[in-house]
Amino acid sequence: MSARTTLADVAAAAGVSRSTASRVLAGTDRNVDERLAKRVLAVSEQLGYRTNPVARALRRRSTDTFGILVPSLRNPYFVQLVDAFTRVAGDAGLGVVLADSGDDPDTEAARLDAFHESFVDGIVVVPTSQSRSGTAIRKAGERTRIIQLDRWSDDAGCGFVGIDNHAGVQFVVEHLRSSGRERIAYVGAEQESSAGAERLAAFRALSRPGDTVIMLPRFALSAGHDAARRMLGSGPLPDAAMCAADVLAVGMLSTLQREGVDIPADIAITGFDGTDLLELVNPSITTLHHRLDALAQQVVGYLVGEPTVGEVRIQPELVVRGSTAPGLLEKSSRQLRAMRVEAR
Amino acid sequence: MSARTTLADVAAAAGVSRSTASRVLAGTDRNVDERLAKRVLAVSEQLGYRTNPVARALRRRSTDTFGILVPSLRNPYFVQLVDAFTRVAGDAGLGVVLADSGDDPDTEAARLDAFHESFVDGIVVVPTSQSRSGTAIRKAGERTRIIQLDRWSDDAGCGFVGIDNHAGVQFVVEHLRSSGRERIAYVGAEQESSAGAERLAAFRALSRPGDTVIMLPRFALSAGHDAARRMLGSGPLPDAAMCAADVLAVGMLSTLQREGVDIPADIAITGFDGTDLLELVNPSITTLHHRLDALAQQVVGYLVGEPTVGEVRIQPELVVRGSTAPGLLEKSSRQLRAMRVEAR
DNA sequence: CTGAAAGCGCTTACAG
DNA sequence: CTGAAAGCGCTTACAG
Numbered sequence: 001m002s003a004r005t006t007l008a009d010v011a012a013a014a015g016v017s018r019s020t021a022s023r024v025l026a027g028t029d030r031n032v033d034e035r036l037a038k039r040v041l042a043v044s045e046q047l048g049y050r051t052n053p054v055a056r057a058l059r060r061r062s063t064d065t066f067g068i069l070v071p072s073l074r075n076p077y078f079v080q081l082v083d084a085f086t087r088v089a090g091d092a093g094l095g096v097v098l099a100d101s102g103d104d105p106d107t108e109a110a111r112l113d114a115f116h117e118s119f120v121d122g123i124v125v126v127p128t129s130q131s132r133s134g135t136a137i138r139k140a141g142e143r144t145r146i147i148q149l150d151r152w153s154d155d156a157g158c159g160f161v162g163i164d165n166h167a168g169v170q171f172v173v174e175h176l177r178s179s180g181r182e183r184i185a186y187v188g189a190e191q192e193s194s195a196g197a198e199r200l201a202a203f204r205a206l207s208r209p210g211d212t213v214i215m216l217p218r219f220a221l222s223a224g225h226d227a228a229r230r231m232l233g234s235g236p237l238p239d240a241a242m243c244a245a246d247v248l249a250v251g252m253l254s255t256l257q258r259e260g261v262d263i264p265a266d267i268a269i270t271g272f273d274g275t276d277l278l279e280l281v282n283p284s285i286t287t288l289h290h291r292l293d294a295l296a297q298q299v300v301g302y303l304v305g306e307p308t309v310g311e312v313r314i315q316p317e318l319v320v321r322g323s324t325a326p327g328l329l330e331k332s333s334r335q336l337r338a339m340r341v342e343a344r
Numbered sequence: 345m346s347a348r349t350t351l352a353d354v355a356a357a358a359g360v361s362r363s364t365a366s367r368v369l370a371g372t373d374r375n376v377d378e379r380l381a382k383r384v385l386a387v388s389e390q391l392g393y394r395t396n397p398v399a400r401a402l403r404r405r406s407t408d409t410f411g412i413l414v415p416s417l418r419n420p421y422f423v424q425l426v427d428a429f430t431r432v433a434g435d436a437g438l439g440v441v442l443a444d445s446g447d448d449p450d451t452e453a454a455r456l457d458a459f460h461e462s463f464v465d466g467i468v469v470v471p472t473s474q475s476r477s478g479t480a481i482r483k484a485g486e487r488t489r490i491i492q493l494d495r496w497s498d499d500a501g502c503g504f505v506g507i508d509n510h511a512g513v514q515f516v517v518e519h520l521r522s523s524g525r526e527r528i529a530y531v532g533a534e535q536e537s538s539a540g541a542e543r544l545a546a547f548r549a550l551s552r553p554g555d556t557v558i559m560l561p562r563f564a565l566s567a568g569h570d571a572a573r574r575m576l577g578s579g580p581l582p583d584a585a586m587c588a589a590d591v592l593a594v595g596m597l598s599t600l601q602r603e604g605v606d607i608p609a610d611i612a613i614t615g616f617d618g619t620d621l622l623e624l625v626n627p628s629i630t631t632l633h634h635r636l637d638a639l640a641q642q643v644v645g646y647l648v649g650e651p652t653v654g655e656v657r658i659q660p661e662l663v664v665r666g667s668t669a670p671g672l673l674e675k676s677s678r679q680l681r682a683m684r685v686e687a688r
Numbered sequence: 689c690t691g692a693a694a695g696c697g698c699t700t701a702c703a704g
Numbered sequence: 705c706t707g708a709a710a711g712c713g714c715t716t717a718c719a720g
Binding site: 352395396400403 | 712713714715716
């Protein structure tokens with residue numbers, strides 16, 4: 001915490017002007033005499049000089065830092081999204097500031113606004129609500145660069161990068177049908193997200209007689225249990241449960257097993273977002289893998305490039321595990337080890 | 345993205361000096377004529393003025409923003425820690441920048457260093473390793489304010505805020521014994537964290553003949569399964585498994601159930617960190633609740649107050665659920681609804 | 689109570 | 705290729 005070395009100190013010690021020192025240290029201008037450059041570098045090293053990022057940002061009028069706002073960090077999927085974005089942005093030399101909206105459009109609007117009090121050049125937002133997030137996002141977009149990730153909202157007036165939900169649903173349905181499942185229950189939640197709406201619509205478009213739809217009042221942690229109970233309490237069990245979210249799948253699996261239902265013999269279960277959660281249970285759960293790095297790459301490209309209002313969709317990939325394919329139990333547990341995820 | 349209104353614009357429009365405008369808008373000086381103040385406020389509002397945080401930070405030599413570095417975001421416990429810190433810091437008007445070390449001391453050192461390129465006044469770090477993190481933390485401490493959270497490392501030379509692991513272990517052991525369990529297996533991992541070491545030591549100090557210790561090679565997602573298999577494969581089952589981490593407990597429960605073991609009748613299972621994960625399974629798992637807000641409050645107090653090298657410990661609270669107490673199944677599922685955690 | 693001036697630590701036209 | 709100067713947008717002693 002000693003008094004920090006400044007550019008002026010380095011310049012003085014190296015016997016050059018601040019201009020020259022800056023040119024060398026910021027690497028902005030190649031045309032510096034090699035001997036001088038070397039001297040500046042050496043002195044800088046010796047004095048332990050570090051550019052003051054605040055001063056640089058003020059002068060350059062850019063912080064190279066971006067904010068990301070997700071509905072909630074309690075949802076592991078959003079954590080993985082944040083993680084991927086942070087990594088990709090970091091590789092591009094960009095800083096990231098994180099915030100969450102507590103799943104509430106009003107808080108979301110406040111956070112969006114708060115980013116202006118902070119050091120960000122732009123914002124990536126996963127909207128909480130398809131119908132209620134648009135206004136705040138549009139407003140933020142008037143002041144700063146902004147892009148929607150994973151979910152979009154009405155009248156947001158900015159770009160969107162997300163996954164191809166229709167394709168995802170199709171992959172899952174095809175997989176289930178081709179393994180002989182004939183009565184698929186789609187398990188979703190009446191929720192305000194564009195992703196949820198797209199998935200349900202896709203399922204409806206592909207469904208056949210015998211299929212059903214179970215909508216939970218909300219995506220609570222207990223929703224999986226509730227869905228399982230509802231299923232057990234009403235007529236013959238479907239032979240597949242296609243969950244629109246991983247948490248639903250996990251809760252459902254544990255409740256069904258508890259009641260003596262055999263998975264996957266009696267009923268197959270699938271998740272959707274490739275969350276680590278799905279490997280915590282036994283059998284582990286078939287899901288879609290989303291190429292989060294590709295998503296993040298698109299977002300970063302957008303943030304540092306030309307602004308667009310276009311839409312980018314990344315195709316998910318099906319990951320078959322024990323919850324739909326008994327033969328894969330062994331393989332699945334081997335994969336599991338490979339895809340090691342630590343805990344504390 | 346229009347040209348931003350500056351303080352000078354506001355001052356000009358209000359017919360006052362920048363000094364006065366600043367005094368009003370920064371709220372730093374009460375002694376401003378009320379009429380002038382009102383005029384400034386009105387004009388500022390009308391022009392949509394927002395203080396440029398970068399310029400303010402440069403002048404004030406402080407960003408009011410802090411970095412938090414955790415071993416990994418794949419561990420839900422650290423996410424909850426980050427979440428709590430972000431919330432408490434936000435309430436205190438502080439910004440937060442998040443980074444993770446990928447569970448690697450070298451990456452950790454790099455991230456610590458990178459924070460200097462960023463806009464932080466100080467750092468809170470959850471060290472990856474008790475023995476290998478100290479050097480980098482001490483070095484960072486020479487340049488900036490820093491504090492350790494949840495885990496400490498040797499020779500870090502800075503303060504620490506964490507939970508009282510000894511008390512936590514004691515609460516769990518007492519609960520298990522008082523419900524008639526006599527052969528407790530402690531399930532941990534040979535891991536580099538001070539928290540792990542403290543928990544194991546506490547268990548050893550409290551253990552009786554008949555108790556056992558199972559140490560997994562590492563805290564992989566599959567560790568819970570491995571522990572369960574090891575248990576099933578070697579003599580009579582213990583009547584309680586006390587896991588040093590929540591992920592272990594969840595993996596273990598699902599594997600044991602799969603093998604027909606009844607929980608809690610045959611064996612009780614406990615977690616440690618009160619992660620949401622534990623409510624996803626059935627029965628939900630007894631654990632300790634950590635008052636993360638209190639932890640965060642301490643950390644914030646330290647960051648904005650006088651630096652110390654002292655240590656603060658917060659007592660955990662026991663949360664009894666179905667995995668140790670059959671009668672509580674019903675109650676537990678009601679709690680579950682109350683402590684709703686959404687998914688996407 | 690108010691304003692003119694200095695300065696936070698950089699970067700970048702501009703002139704040489 | 706190099707340096708003197710201006711300026712990014714604020715805040716804060718200082719003088720009045």
